[in-house]
Amino acid sequence: MTFQITALPPPEGGFILAPQVRHGDVLLAQTRFDLRQFDERLSAHWGLPLPPALQQAVKKRRAEYLASRWLARETLQLYGIPDFLLCNHNDRSPVWPSGIQASLSHTEGAVALAVTRQPLCVGIDIETIMSEHTAEETASMVMSDEENVRLRRLPLTYPQAATLLFSLKESLYKALWPQLHQPMDFLQASLLTIDVPTHKAVLCLEQTFSADFFAGLRLEAVFQLEADRVTTLLTHPLPGHKKPA
Missing domain, CATH: 3.90.470 (Ribosomal Protein L22; Chain A)
Structure with a gap:
């Protein structure tokens, strides 16, 4: 950021x-x-x-x-x-x-x-880095097998990577809630790409929630890593507004 x-x-x-x-x-x-x-x-x-x-x-x-x-x-x-x-x-x-x-x-x-x-959907989340035990214990609830493999390839400890993914999805859900007012499961969005040096990530909806928020929609986020915390920020144009060029 x-x-x-x-x-x-x-x-x-x-x-x-x-x-x-x-x-x-x-x-x-x-x-x-x-x-x-x-x-x-x-x-x-x-x-x-x-x-x-x-x-x-x-x-x-x-x-x-x-x-x-x-x-x-x-x-x-x-x-x-x-x-x-x-x-x-x-x-x-x-x-x-x-x-x-x-x-x-x-x-x-x-x-x-x-x-x-x-005119943006905005979602922010801040999390304390999970313990190794918590990261392993919650993995199946917050990520797919493919996401798990992707996280383990990152130049981060597994607790950092798992906390980052958890936080990214929390930011996504917070950004979309005012538009949808629908509960979302962690597996209804997936991590497509994540770049640690540039602090950027892209997520994708796995389910259609509305005409504006459909399966396959990509949403961009940025993140900030600290020794004990991670902060993620996801923004997306409000329905009816295009992303600035």
Whole structure:
């Protein structure tokens, strides 16, 4: 992923760590957070109240909610939308302002958000690298035999490769959900190509979901690998819009 990077000023207290945005047609915002520094009073102090359903949730879940809502509010300010409070539809998908396409993800101690005004389906996912045992255990659920062979040829450890594939498919499903509102199985999309040096991948739908999202449709993604995490971003033109030349 190649973007101009700008740091966001973190709030006091040490809970939010090193927030930044990477500018482009799709703005990518990321932050880490320190669970040890989470204080439930921060929700009221920052004007980001926890919904009733989370009042009794475990500390980790409340911290993820607060960090993700803080990042969403700070990022949407860059689009001239002040004091934004991210809420959810009944299906738990995010409710974004009109004219905004966005996607949010979090994992252990990190949040990622992709935002654009471009006519794009957007899906982002951030994952902590699986253990060797988890990667082997979940392989049959998230990939075909052909994908498994392809991953084992990559210049990555198998846990890195398996986590990357899992994340790519999560990004695809997040990008398509607002258009389809249909559950998707991991095997209903497949990995066609992946290029580690350029951080690019192409996936393909294995099933027809609609006239616009049909079997054989190719979807492009980019990814970022870190020592302990992987972030994937998939974009595709909204129905009725062509991919820019």
